[in-house]
Each structure stands twice: as structure tokens, then as C-alpha cells.
Amino acid sequence: MKSQNDDVVNPLASGIKENDCLLLHMPSKSNKVLATLNEMRSLSECVDVIVCVDGERIPCHRAILAASSHYFKSMFTSNVIESEQDTITLLGLSADSVKALVEFSYTSKIYIRKETVEELFETSMYLQYETVSKTCVEFMTRRLQIPNCIHYHKFAEAFHCVELLESSKSFILSNFADVSTTSDFLELSCTELVDILSNDRLKIDSESDIVEAILRWINNDHPLRRHHFTTLLEKVRLALLDDSYLRLLEEQSDNNFNVSSLIDEAMCCKTLIHKGYRVLGRQTTPRSQHRVKDILVLVGGHRNEFEEGYTYSESVLYCEINDGALGAWKSLLNLPKYEKRKYSVTAKGWNVVVSGGYDASFDQSVSETWQFNFLTNEWNRLGDLNTARHSHGSATLNDCIYVVGGKSTTQEARLSSVEVFKPFQNEWQKCPPMPTAVSVAAVVGCQRKLYVIGGANDYDSPASIIQCLDPENSIWSIVTDFLVCRKIPQALHFKNEIVVIGARKPREVIAYNPETKECRKLSNCNQQRTFSAVVSSREKIWLLGGKISGEAHNTIDCYDERTNNWSTQKQTIPNALYMVGGVVLPANS
Structure with missing residues (x-):
């Protein structure tokens, strides 16, 4: 049985006599042509453009680049100055990543490594190698871990990468207690921390996990962050906390009137709940969706x-x-x-x-x-x-x-x-x-x-x-x-x-x-x-x-x-x- 890539010779259909015409179909020919062109490129034979990046010169064939990248297709088929130039200079990109993408254009193969995936993603996004950039996102998503999830989240924000942004955000929310012990967590801004604490998908074992995270974050730079205490505490469902945690918060409040008011309100809610009253509201509603076990x-x-x-x-x-x-x-x-x-x-x-x-x-x-x-x-x-x-x-x-x-x-x-x-x-x-x-x-x-x-x-x-x-x-x-x-x-x-x-x-x-x-x-x-x-x-x-x-x-x-x-x-x-x-x-x- 012939494989899909085997060359085939068949009589042409549509009523033409068998001896009058044959169809020669060579699926493997395109791969052989690309392999030959790649060899010619390495020898600078028949190349018609040089891509310069970070001091390196990469000989290429315009047609191959244009067929692989929307960026290069627009450059070489539009009435822009680069379409007439023999040398194209790319600024602010990694030479290794550009060379890897050029190699991919000829061989359909590229190595995505944890050390260079971010650099490769940035380059493939800029040059519009969509398949490569998408695969980089999948690679980073699979590698999401406690130590790197905040870093990847910020990386996704910087490049407007919606898929990685959502994946990293979900990972942070699902593993908040562990993530809050990392050094990256302590470097979050107050706005970023409020955004996490306000999310209804936040998964914790107890509201005390949030309190401990807030205290760690504030104590990391107490003089500059202590004025954020009230803002952050408003995101904690205080009525669900043990009395000992409420007392701890009072001790940490530096006699802050707003913090004391929040704690008094929580104690009031707890008293009513203990008496059997139903106290409705976000602050008294357990984050019941969090447990997965x-x-x-x-x-x-x-x-x-x-x-x-x-x-x-x-x-x-x-x-x-x-x-x-x-x-x-x-x-x-x-x-x-x-x-x-x-x-x-x-x-x-x-x-x-x-x-x-x-x-x-x-x-x-x-x-x-x-x-x-x-x-x-x-x-x-x-x-x-x-x-x-x-x-x-x-x-x-x-x-x-x-x-x-x-x-x-x-x-x-x-x-x-x-x-x-x-x-x-x-x-x-x-x-x-x-x-x-x-x-x-x-x-x-x-x-x-x-x-x-x-x-x-x-x-x-x-x-x-x-x-x-x-x-x-x-x-x-x-x-x-x-x-x-x-x-x-x-x-x-x-x-x-x-x-x-x-x-x-x-x-x-x-x-x-x-x-x-x-x-x-x-x-x-x-x-x-x-x-x-x-x-x-x-x-x-x-x-x-x-x-x-x-x-x-x-x-x-x-x-x-x-x-x-x-x-x-x-x-x-x-x-x-x-x-x-x-x-x-x-x-x-």
C-alpha cells in the first residue's frame, strides 16, 4: 500500500484515453524543494534578500519568507521601500529567534525551550508567525507553576496575550495560598493585589489565607504600604474569620479608625449569625466554589x-x-x-x-x-x-x-x-x-x-x-x-x-x-x-x-x-x- 507521500502516476480522468495523458503527482516534491532551497540558502545561492538583525546577516529567499509570514508578505508585496531593498534590517529583535524562525520557514521545525520561549514568542508575534506564537503560548501555559505564574501573567499583560493572561490568572486564583508566599507576589502593586482579592474565582481554604497574604505583602515594605491596609482588608470576608484573626488585625491596624470599623461590623455580623439570623451580603457569603476536594x-x-x-x-x-x-x-x-x-x-x-x-x-x-x-x-x-x-x-x-x-x-x-x-x-x-x-x-x-x-x-x-x-x-x-x-x-x-x-x-x-x-x-x-x-x-x-x-x-x-x-x-x-x-x-x- 502506498503512503500519502508516495509519488503517484495515474491516467487523467474526464474521459481522456489512458494512452493520451498521465497525471504525475509527487506530494514529497514540495518538501524536497524546500530542503534544496534551505541548502542553497546556507550557501547564499539564488538568495534575493539579506535579513540583518543584531549585527548578524541572514540570507533568504523572499518568496519563502512571504509564504511563511504575514509580516514579510506585506513588506515584499506592498509599495514600501523595503520591497525594493536587498537588505532588510530588523531592530529590537533577537538574532537567535529570527534565525530559528527563518529555519522554520524552510524546514517546518523549531525548538521551543523554556530558556528562550519568551524571546521566541515576542519575535514570532512581531513577525507574525502565528503558528509559532500560538505554540509558545501553549508551552508557557503547560509550564505554569507556583514560582513563575505571576511572571507569566505580567508577561501576558505586556504583550496582550489573552490566552496566557487567562490561564495564568486562573492558576494564581486556584493556588493563591501557595502563590502568596513567592517573591513575585511581594512585588505586586496594590492595584494588582486588589484585582486578585476581588475576583470571585479566588480559591482558598479559609479567609485567613487572605489575611496572612495581605500582612506578608504589607510587611515587605511597611512604611510605604501600611496606608493600603484598609483598602485590602475591605476585600476580606471578615465575618467568616475566627475571633483570634480579628484581634490580630486590630493589633496590626495602628489604631486605624477605618480598620476598627470594619472589624466592628464583622463582629456584629458574627453575633447575628450565631443567634441564627440570616445575614445576607458578600462579606458573609462563603467562597463555596473554591474547594475541589x-x-x-x-x-x-x-x-x-x-x-x-x-x-x-x-x-x-x-x-x-x-x-x-x-x-x-x-x-x-x-x-x-x-x-x-x-x-x-x-x-x-x-x-x-x-x-x-x-x-x-x-x-x-x-x-x-x-x-x-x-x-x-x-x-x-x-x-x-x-x-x-x-x-x-x-x-x-x-x-x-x-x-x-x-x-x-x-x-x-x-x-x-x-x-x-x-x-x-x-x-x-x-x-x-x-x-x-x-x-x-x-x-x-x-x-x-x-x-x-x-x-x-x-x-x-x-x-x-x-x-x-x-x-x-x-x-x-x-x-x-x-x-x-x-x-x-x-x-x-x-x-x-x-x-x-x-x-x-x-x-x-x-x-x-x-x-x-x-x-x-x-x-x-x-x-x-x-x-x-x-x-x-x-x-x-x-x-x-x-x-x-x-x-x-x-x-x-x-x-x-x-x-x-x-x-x-x-x-x-x-x-x-x-x-x-x-x-x-x-x-x-
Whole structure:
């Protein structure tokens, strides 16, 4: 079979007899001609123009340059003086870059190197070698890194290169915390810094990242920059900052009245938000679009040391979930009033909500509810539950938080009561009670309904049912398509299904679709765990900590939907705990 570049001899079409005419087609001829012309150029044979640049003389053929460059075509085909000259002088350009472009005109090959790409781009833009300049932009875009992104951004501004300008700007906004530690960042003008801080695409983990960047920038030349403090601080969403950062800002303000006013306004907003009021505005709106990774948060937990009694954990830890892998554990602000157990943990948006629990110090159930804001790393107390309870479940559904069932030291029987939190009133309101009172049930929100799975009844036996609340119609029903036999199953919402671990057998894992009423069996988990944290992100489910054979463990098992397999992770949680609360804050929350 002949290749596309093979020379071909064919009879001419259109009814001409085969012996009368032949078509000779030589696709490779043009390449051979250019190669020959390039050899002639190197020997200065048949050349008709000399390009002079930076003291060097480059012999060329006008037709080749004109066919390769709009600049040269306009020069040689217009009524300008250069069209008649044998020597053309180019000023302010790099001789190496011009020679490389002339070589490209003949060979269609050019090397783009990191050391010379900017010089080559500038020259190719001036001489209008559009393919080369476009490739230079693609090369610089691929090379965008923390140390060079601001440099490339300024370079793009200088040459009005829209593509590189946008790419470098996006890189700066997406990696602001790291970029703000570079020397180029400290050389930005106040106007340039304000432009970055004002951009809605700015991606940060916390507003404190911006505060620290501003302070670094000002302290780099404090006498000349301190008067910009107010202007820059106006771009920070101060109401989302921890109180300690606000105090730090006051200390840095040099008794600046405008700064003090901004901080006072922020404190006012924080007070209103903590009381449950909805304060609208840019300064109180989280930059929720910034996170590209899900966040796993672990809250509290405890273990029984038998002779020593219970050991409680006040720790709140988190890690990023990067492509299905758990990152390093980092600490958040400790859980307030942590010496209790059997509380319930759920998440709503950026917030983690801890409700109820059993306070061993006073030997009673508690009604207090605490909310942790991941953005500001702060705990705030919400309105108390109507019924003090422990061993209950909680879940988020349709942007509402529900608490379900449990036990109370004020009642002998299990609780059938259900409550939903109303944030604007900062209070819990009663919902229709469950048909069957249960404690230690798994509670899951799925497809706009609330499911209460298993649990213990008043006889401390497995309830063996799934109860379903339709909040829109305030109606409870019993799910008959899926049987749960065990008292303390674990469950979560996973891709429009409810995955139940330990529904009928200790290690059995079942996925139930409420819409189709279908069940499917997944691989058994590695070990029988009770009271572990169970969370999911994308294609994976994790079981963290819990009791195995009656003892608290710090191990982690992971289920991968793509392989339908469980594996024990090398990583562990810092302490062996059970009844630890676990939630995932999704990147798009």
C-alpha cells in the first residue's frame, strides 16, 4: 500500500484515453524543494534578500519568507521601500529567534525551550508567525507553576496575550495560598493585589489565607504600604474569620479608625449569625466554589478502659480526599463539652452538627446542639432539642437537619419522636413520630425521604424494620422490600442508593434503591465492626475505627465500587475509638 507521500502516476480522468495523458503527482516534491532551497540558502545561492538583525546577516529567499509570514508578505508585496531593498534590517529583535524562525520557514521545525520561549514568542508575534506564537503560548501555559505564574501573567499583560493572561490568572486564583508566599507576589502593586482579592474565582481554604497574604505583602515594605491596609482588608470576608484573626488585625491596624470599623461590623455580623439570623451580603457569603476536594471530618468518639472507665476524645480532625485517597490528618478546634457519649453527628453544607448525647458526669441525656463551621473553624451553640436524648440518629435531607428516636433519661421507653431544625428561628420543631420507637438506628436521607433502618425496640431487641418519612406529606410508611434483622446496622446514602452494612449478617453489605425497590449484594466487608464512622466520597466508602471483637480500633477499611472489593488501608485514625462521628463535606457544598 502506498503512503500519502508516495509519488503517484495515474491516467487523467474526464474521459481522456489512458494512452493520451498521465497525471504525475509527487506530494514529497514540495518538501524536497524546500530542503534544496534551505541548502542553497546556507550557501547564499539564488538568495534575493539579506535579513540583518543584531549585527548578524541572514540570507533568504523572499518568496519563502512571504509564504511563511504575514509580516514579510506585506513588506515584499506592498509599495514600501523595503520591497525594493536587498537588505532588510530588523531592530529590537533577537538574532537567535529570527534565525530559528527563518529555519522554520524552510524546514517546518523549531525548538521551543523554556530558556528562550519568551524571546521566541515576542519575535514570532512581531513577525507574525502565528503558528509559532500560538505554540509558545501553549508551552508557557503547560509550564505554569507556583514560582513563575505571576511572571507569566505580567508577561501576558505586556504583550496582550489573552490566552496566557487567562490561564495564568486562573492558576494564581486556584493556588493563591501557595502563590502568596513567592517573591513575585511581594512585588505586586496594590492595584494588582486588589484585582486578585476581588475576583470571585479566588480559591482558598479559609479567609485567613487572605489575611496572612495581605500582612506578608504589607510587611515587605511597611512604611510605604501600611496606608493600603484598609483598602485590602475591605476585600476580606471578615465575618467568616475566627475571633483570634480579628484581634490580630486590630493589633496590626495602628489604631486605624477605618480598620476598627470594619472589624466592628464583622463582629456584629458574627453575633447575628450565631443567634441564627440570616445575614445576607458578600462579606458573609462563603467562597463555596473554591474547594475541589471533598473533606472528611471526624468528631470526638470514646473508648471504654474498663477499670479506668470511659476515655473521651475532644479531637476534631479532618483530611482531604484526593482522587479517592485519604490525605494526612489535621486538627480543628476541639469539640466543646466533649465528656459525653452516644451523641449524633451529621453535616449540612460547610457545617457539622452534633446533637444530644449522654453526659456521664450528671448521669443524664442532654438536649444541647452544637454547630461547627469548617470555614471559620468555630463551634457555635444552636437551639436545644425539645427532648433531651442519646443513642439517636440524625441526617440531612432537603437542606434540613433531622434527629430521630433514641433514649432519654427522663423516659423509660425508647423515643419515637422526631425533630427538624429551623435555622432562622434557631429552634427545633416536632415532626410526626415514628410508628415504632427505636434507638441506635441508622438514619439516612435519600431521594427526598428519610429512612430509619433497624435499631433496638423497647424490648432491646432488633426492630427488624425500615421506617420511611415523607416530609412533604408528613407521612410515615414501612419499607417491605428490604429486610433488616440486626439491631445496630450502619448505613449511608451512596449514589441514589442506601448502602446498609450488617443488615442481616454482621459483614453483609446490601445496596437498596428506594425508587426501583431493588436490592443488590455488594462484597462483604473485611471485618465485623460496630459503632464505626461510615462515610463515602465518589466511588468509595470508608469504615473508620469502631469496635472489632469488643475492642476499639483505629484501622480503616475502604470499599471501591469500581472493583467491588474491600481493602484495609495503611493509614489509620490517630486513636483507637468507637462511636466517633464521621461526615464528608463535599467539594460542591
